[in-house]
Each structure stands twice: as structure tokens, then as C-alpha cells.
Amino acid sequence: MFEFFNSNLAELAWPFALVFAWLAGEFGHRWTGLPRISIYGLVGFLLANSQLGMLSHDGHSAILLLANIAFGLILFEFGYRINIRWLRNNPWIGLTGVLEAMLTFSAVYLVATWFGTPILTALLLAALTMSTSPAGLLRVINEQRSAGQVTERILHLAAINCVMGVFTFKVIVGFWVFQNTGSLLHASVNSLSVLVASVAMGALFGVLLPLILRQLGNLGQDATVAFAFAVILLVALTHAGKLSPILATLTFGLMARHRRITLSRTQRNFGALGDLLTVMLFVYAASTLEWQKILSGAGLGLALVAVRFAAKLSVTSLLAHVSGIQTRKGVMTGLALAPISVFVILTLEQTRYLGISFADELTALAAMTLLLEIVGPILTQRALIWAKEVPEQNGR
Template sequence: MPDLLPILTSLAWPIAIAIAWLAGEFGQRWTGLPRISFYGLVGFALAGPQIGILPPPDSGPVALLADIAFGLILFELGYRINLRWLHANPWLGVAGLTESLLTFAVVYLVAIAFGSPQLIALMMAALSMGTSPATVVRVINEQRSSGQVTERVLHLTALNCVLAVFAFNVIIGFWIFRTFDAVGEALWQSLVMLAGSVLLGAVFGVVVPALLRAIHNPRQDATVAFAIAVLLLVAICDAGALSPYIAALAFGLTARHRRVAFSAAQRNFGALGELLTVLLFVFAASTLDWRQIAAGSALAVVVVFARLVTKTAGVTAFAHLSGISWRKGALTGVGLAPLSVFVILLIEHARQAGVHVVEELRAMAAVTMLLEVFGPVIIQRALVWAHEAPEHPDAA
């Protein structure tokens, strides 16, 4: 009997993943809602502060697997980004920059109005700029969505990720030095980190396609080769204080422009990607504590609403200039609502780097929990309303 506790602890994650997968399958079938909403609910319910089945999240193998899962999703996102389209339609990039900066400014002012310290308000504003690639890519694949709104959401999500990671790292640097004199140093370190991550991802994007061509059968081996490369890339970034998310995004983007047919690889990286996606959303939700969510709930509701308004307004303002209707512009902005996994993993990386900000970011815990459940639903409805996804994709 004394050995029972270690055995149960070792079984916690496999059991949680199995429960989450079943909840996702039955939940999607009964309600039509995205599976990942149910994965998040299960992860949150089974977490230590709630039912207590899952152990506290740390920098162990589960956290690394979550990073790898996110890396695979970001690679797929990067592969779907067409830089030539952004060059031909610069107003789309302007719209993304506008809505991100507008979101930063409004969320910062809202946080200050609620009495948050300046550094915490800045962190919340930086995190709120982002859009969760994990939710966006997963829902788009699950809904089998395609069209103008879908492609714009994907491109703007990638831009939001880069801007949010850069801004968050600048503010983390400022947090560490605790002085306005160090703003330049923090800015420079964030730029170096960003450039190093992009360079490393680009090197992988050149080398891996070259290796695939060397084995003379790139189509058959693309899924496994890219998955192994992402695993290696994430491990190198974790060891080298680089951003695995920016590197994976740059890897996918470079590989696309090296003209390797990733379309022949399996969507979501097949069964491996499906399994890691369940783990990713369970892990992300398991980092949340109901007490932090309750403490920050009032500010969280305002931040979610403000963020939805700013992103929708920012994209809609440039809708006609970028070649779409006001309606599709507004739906594109609504589609940028998901946030949860992206924020949680950024905060976890900051915590592992020695910046313990979780207690101070109670409102962001509440925001992430709200969007863990409702973010997938919001983007699903935006795609359906844009007539780019069927109401019930499994029946299509």
C-alpha cells in the first residue's frame, strides 16, 4: 500500500488525457462545439487546486511535450503563411499591426483603471495582443474551413504571436532590471532573442527540405521528418534561451517557401499531433487555479470584451482597403478571439526563467480560462457565419 501513491501519480496524466479525449469526442457529438473546449474543461477540473488528480505543472517532461505540441501547431501555421500575399496586400499587415497596438493600449488602460501596478498592466497588455495558434489551427482543421476569413485569421494570428512574444520579452526584461534605465537593454535582448529564434527556425527550414530531397522521397517521409525536426528545434530553443514558438513559426514559413509538399503530410501531424493536442490543452488548463480566476474575474470580463472590440475594430477599419467586405473584416477580427494556450505557455516560460508573475496576473488566469472554453466556440461561429465552414463538419 505505501507504493500506491507513486503509482497513481504516474498514471495521472495518461488517465487525464484519456478522460479529456472521451469528453471531447462525446461533447463534440452531443453539442457540436469544438473538442478542444472540452479538453480544457477536463484539464482545469482535474488540476491540483480543483479535484487534485493532476500534479502541479513544472518544467518536467509533460511541459516539454506541451511545448513540442505547440511547436508542431506553429510549424503548421507557419507553413500556411504566404509572404507574397502579404507583400501584394500590405493593408492586411497594417490591419494586424493596428489591432495589436490598439489592443495593447486599451487593455493597459483598463488594467490601470482597475488598480493594477504598471508592470502588471504592461504584461497583461502584451499578452492580450496575441492570438492562440493552437486554438485557431485546431478549429480551422476540425471545421475544414477555407476562404478569405480563414486565411486572414491565420496570417493575423502569426503576426500577433510575433508581436506579443517580442513585447512580452521586453517587459520581462524590464521586470528583471526594475528600472527605466534598462528599457534599452531589455529591448535589445528581446530583439536578439527574436532574431536568433527566426534565424534558427530558418536554418531548419532550409536544412530539413534539403535532407528530404536527399532521400529522394520527401512526400512519404514529410510528416515524421518535420515532427522530429520540431522536437529537436524546441529542445535547442529551451536549452538556448530562445523562443521555440517563433522558431517553429519561422521553420514552417521557410519550409513552405522551399517548396516542400507538406500538404502530402498528415494534417495536425496525424495521430501524433492529435494526441499531443489533447495533452497541450489539458496541460494548459491544469496550470490554472480557481482562486486566481475568482480573484481576477471582474477585470477579466472587461479585458475579454475590450480585446474582442479592439481586434474587431482594428481589422474592420482596413477591410475595404485590404479587399474584403466590412462583414468579413468584422468576422476576421472576431476570429482572433482565442488566447488561452499561448498566454499560459508564455507565462510558464517566464516562471521557469525565474520571473514569478502568476500571482500578480490573476486577471489573465481568468481571461485564459474564459477563452479556454469560449475562444474555440467564438472562432467556430465566426467561420460558420462567414460561410467558410459547415455547421456540423463531421456530417459534411
């Protein structure tokens, strides 16, 4: 009996870790009111191979694929909630998203270079930190059942800065590839062509699946399962083709919404499948962080967290009135844009899967990611409660 457990310890580590994280999240949320995903992240970090040594990343590609599927389901729902018409009717919202992303990029770059960071590393840090994690936002919003101006704005602002973040990151990676290989073709394949192909694949799924569902009829019953299968297939295809699952699934959700396929409120998070994969996603994301790198990059990491907050808060606050909300709600909007971790980790892991690794150069990002993996969702939760967009029973 003991020999069986000893010989299969590596295979049992992940299932036991996921069960433990789920239980910790449920009891922790019940006792403290903290977001479950913050607790999942803390458990994943503590159990990681570089900390307690339980969670190894052997079979890295398969684990990354599952994490991208989990993220893809969230991104599909995230994209589904973006209303392009709202952005057209109130262009100040779109302008706020562009300006806060640009100011974040500039501020992070200046601070990083002031700390003596090499230019290319500073550019990569700036590109990644301009974005907000859709996974963190959407899980907190759904968990709190929040609704209102701040809720909708953070979704739309995050969509804008994520697209800008992925685009900028891919361009910088393409420049890095060109510097190291001297091949313009290789560089372009790793940047703009990847972006275009990813968006095109997501748009194709967004057009074809609604057509298939209309032919089948009974959209309300079939849509959730069909979309879940489609997201899994789309992520697998982009993963195999070394494209961007983030852009593909986000585009898919956006297209599906505007093809008039409706998901009912009871189908949010893709039910039990979404909840299960969410535990795995946040445990996996935190388990990639190493304590030694966090310590070595802590000083710069904390400085970048501070400047990132300052940039986002200043833009959302200053443009709050002209965009149609009170300044106080503008402050809450900027505060709610705190989460970053899952987006950053999966973007870097996907890049590593392509054969390009920046792990040694981006130690400051590890410190930022750990802090915002745990604290970011809490700040989003508090901002939504303070904005009075959470039902009283959830805003204790």
C-alpha cells in the same frame, strides 16, 4: 493490488486524465458540435491540482517540454500556411494585423491602469492579450475543414499579432530584469538576443531540412516524419537554451513553405502524433490555472476580455472594405481572433522556467485565460460557420 494503485497514483493521474479528456472531447463534439479543444480545456481545469487535486505539476520541466513540443508542431503547420506573397500583394492585411495588435495593446493598458494596476503589470497584460493563440485557431480550422477569406485572414493576422506580442513581452521582461538587477547585459539576454537567436535557429532548420530531404528524394513520403522530428529537436534545443520555442517553430514553418516542400492535406495536424499531443497540450494549459486567482482577478479579467474584443472587432471591421472583403466578413474575422489561452500560458510558463514569475501579478490574466480557453474556440468555430466557410456537414 490496491497498494500498487495507491503508490503509483501520481504517475497514473496524467495518463488517465488524458484518456478521459480525449473521450470527453470525442463524445462532446459528437453530441454538441463544440470544438474538442474547448472540452479538453474544461477537463484540464476541473482536474487541476488546485481544483479536484488530480493533476500535479511535479517534474514541471518535462511536462513543459512536452507541451512546447505539442505547440511547436502546431506552430510549424501554422507558419507553413503563412503566405508572404499574399501580404505583399495586399498590404492592407498586414496593416490590419499591426493596427489591431497596437489598438489592443493600448486599450488593455489603459483599462488595466484605470483599474489601478501597476504600470509594469499593465504593460505585461497588454503585451500578452494583443496576441491570438495559433493553436486554438488552427485546430478549429482543421477540425471544421474551413477554407476561404476569413480563414486565411485570421491565420495571417494571428501570425502578425503573435510575433508582435512575443517581441513586446520580451522587451518588457528585459526592462523588468534591468529594474531588478541593474544589469543591462542580463536584461538584453532576456529580451532582444533571445528573439534574434530563436528566429535564427528556426530559419537554420528551415533551410537545412529541405536540403536534406531533397538529397533523400521521395519528399511526399518522408516530409511529415522528418518535419516532426525536426520540430521536436528544435523545441528541445530552444528549451535547453532558454530561447523562444514559439518564434523558432513559427519561423521554421514559414521557411519550409518558401523552400517549396509540400505537405499533403492528409498530413495536417501531424496525424495521430499531433492529435495525441494536442489533448495533452490543452489539458496541461488549463491545469495551470487556479480557481482562487481566477476569482480574485475576475472583474478586471472580464473588462479586458471586453476591450480586447472591441479593439480587434473595430479594426477588422473598419478596414474590411479597403482590404478586399465585406464588412460582415470583417466582423467575423475579428470574432474568430478570440482564442488566447495556450499562447499566453506557454509564454508565461517559459518565463517561469527562466526563473522569472509573474503569476501573482497577473491574476486578471487567469480569468481571461480560462474564459477564452473554453469560449474562444467556440467563437472561432461560430465565426467560420457564419462566414459560410465550413462544409455543411461540419457546420451543423
